[in-house]
Amino acid sequence: MNIYGIEIDVKKLPELDKDFIPIYKFNQSFLKTAKKKIGIGITRNDGQTAVYNTYIHGTPHMREADMYYVERLIKTLLWMKGGYKITIVGDKDIYEYIKTAYSNRGIRSFDSQFMSDVYEQDFSVEYSDKLPEQKEISKPVGRHLEGCRIGFDAGGSDRKVSAVIDGNPVYSEEVVWHPKIAKDPDYHFNEIVSAFKTAASYMPRVDAIGISSAGIYINNRTMAASLFLQVPKKLFDDKVKDIYIRAAKEIGDVPVMVCNDGDVTALAGAMSLKKNNILGIAMGTSEAVGFVDREGNITGWLNELAFVPVDANPGAAKDEWSGDIGCGVKYFSQDAVIKLAKAGGLILDESKTPAEKLEYVQMLLRENDPIAREVYESIGVYLGHTLILYHQLYGFSHVLLLGRVTSGEGGEIILSTARTVLEEEYPEIVGKFKISLPDEKSRRVGQSVAAASLPAL
Numbered sequence: 423m424n425i426y427g428i429e430i431d432v433k434k435l436p437e438l439d440k441d442f443i444p445i446y447k448f449n450q451s452f453l454k455t456a457k458k459k460i461g462i463g464i465t466r467n468d469g470q471t472a473v474y475n476t477y478i479h480g481t482p483h484m485r486e487a488d489m490y491y492v493e494r495l496i497k498t499l500l501w502m503k504g505g506y507k508i509t510i511v512g513d514k515d516i517y518e519y520i521k522t523a524y525s526n527r528g529i530r531s532f533d534s535q536f537m538s539d540v541y542e543q544d545f546s547v548e549y550s551d552k553l554p555e556q557k558e559i560s561k562p563v564g565r566h567l568e569g570c571r572i573g574f575d576a577g578g579s580d581r582k583v584s585a586v587i588d589g590n591p592v593y594s595e596e597v598v599w600h601p602k603i604a605k606d607p608d609y610h611f612n613e614i615v616s617a618f619k620t621a622a623s624y625m626p627r628v629d630a631i632g633i634s635s636a637g638i639y640i641n642n643r644t645m646a647a648s649l650f651l652q653v654p655k656k657l658f659d660d661k662v663k664d665i666y667i668r669a670a671k672e673i674g675d676v677p678v679m680v681c682n683d684g685d686v687t688a689l690a691g692a693m694s695l696k697k698n699n700i701l702g703i704a705m706g707t708s709e710a711v712g713f714v715d716r717e718g719n720i721t722g723w724l725n726e727l728a729f730v731p732v733d734a735n736p737g738a739a740k741d742e743w744s745g746d747i748g749c750g751v752k753y754f755s756q757d758a759v760i761k762l763a764k765a766g767g768l769i770l771d772e773s774k775t776p777a778e779k780l781e782y783v784q785m786l787l788r789e790n791d792p793i794a795r796e797v798y799e800s801i802g803v804y805l806g807h808t809l810i811l812y813h814q815l816y817g818f819s820h821v822l823l824l825g826r827v828t829s830g831e832g833g834e835i836i837l838s839t840a841r842t843v844l845e846e847e848y849p850e851i852v853g854k855f856k857i858s859l860p861d862e863k864s865r866r867v868g869q870s871v872a873a874a875s876l877p878a879l
Contacts, residue, residue, distance in 0.1 A: 426487035436800035444807035448734035460512035464505035473556040504724035506543040521547040560719035569629035573874025576635040578707025579777035583617040585624040586874040593624040607661040632876030634686035677877035684712030690872035691822030705827035709754040766793040802839025
């Protein structure tokens with residue numbers, strides 16, 4: 423394979439996506455001949471700053487490869503860490519390219535506007551002779567088990583709730599809902615309150631409510647979330663930003679905490695395995711990722727790896743929301759199952775929802791359909807090639823796979839295939855981390871139980 427003059431060798435490719443090019447492989451091949459040092463700084467809330475030093479070629483005939491490499495790298499860092507200001511040191515041509523890319527009409531205008539909204543700051547790209555100092559803040563979260571608690575997990579296809587007494591779930595349910603197509607936030611509000619009241623009915627009282635929800639949350643406020651994709655901006659500002667705070671008040675004046683579902687995925691893994699330094703990956707409506715560090719803390723990073731590039735192929739699958747290509751959402755979610763099923767020749771009923779299409783493929787897998795099996799094997803190949811990229815970014819010791827896509831035999835196929843790819847393609851990484859699946863019950867409702875532990879009394 424050759425991209426922008428960079429030769430890439432990949433032994434194991436997904437059966438249903440032979441054009442897949444692992445971006446880690448591209449990066450490693452690129453860096454073999456890159457000698458000019460550049461630096462990247464990305465600043466977010468409270469002055470926190472991620473700093474990354476790397477290399478480019480800095481020659482005219484490799485300029486296209488340089489720009490592609492740096493643009494994909496900055497995209498990765500931005501959605502992993504979050505931020506509203508990019509600082510570049512070492513190459514003004516690269517700076518000008520990135521500044522144009524993140525302008526209002528640039529190829530990354532979605533990203534700059536999204537980050538501006540999240541951090542309520544104007545997005546900027548600056549050139550400097552010196553990188554800012556790195557600054558990171560982590561904090562403990564969850565693991566509070568005393569009392570009567572509600573744990574709620576708001577997914578894009580289903581909502582899960584658990585009633586938890588002194589750490590023991592006494593009731594859990596999973597209900598299909600359709601938040602991503604609802605324009606009226608009262609629909610979301612009523613569904614959330616209904617779940618809260620159901621869980622409350624199984625306990626003598628409610629002492630706290632913990633919420634795991636797709637999206638970005640600051641001080642329990644919804645800053646951005648695909649769950650409310652169709653809600654008009656004014657209604658979003660009026661009714662969605664404080665939707666969980668308002669819903670909790672319907673139950674009582676109790677402590678409430680809202681966390682991104684990815685972080686709760688990692689917390690669920692840490693609690694289940696009784697270990698830290700865990701990356702949790704929930705494959706459902708999207709790819710939700712969270713990280714619990716070596717001290718058992720969450721980092722305050724976005725961890726929105728759904729928007730981090732994993733495929734270097736310039737013709738890779740496009741995400742309809744962000745407009746970008748090759749990002750995790752199309753490789754580790756129900757969208758990936760649908761994409762691969764169609765590539766394999768399966769006929770899916772277009773009148774069905776994505777969740778229903780996923781269920782159909784899962785049914786075919788239970789019936790030993792060979793194409794359905796290739797769908798999950800292909801996702802496993804994606805995962806094997808991508809976990810080494812994630813490990814380079816996080817340095818985790820454990821990976822826990824959750825979410826509807828990993829339910830049943832499909833999860834086992836994804837896991838075993840990913841392990842095989844790592845062993846064959848990246849023997850140097852074998853033994854540095856473990857990949858596992860929780861048991862079936864924990865896989866489906868584990869996040870809502872972990873969510874219950876979020877608030878301190």
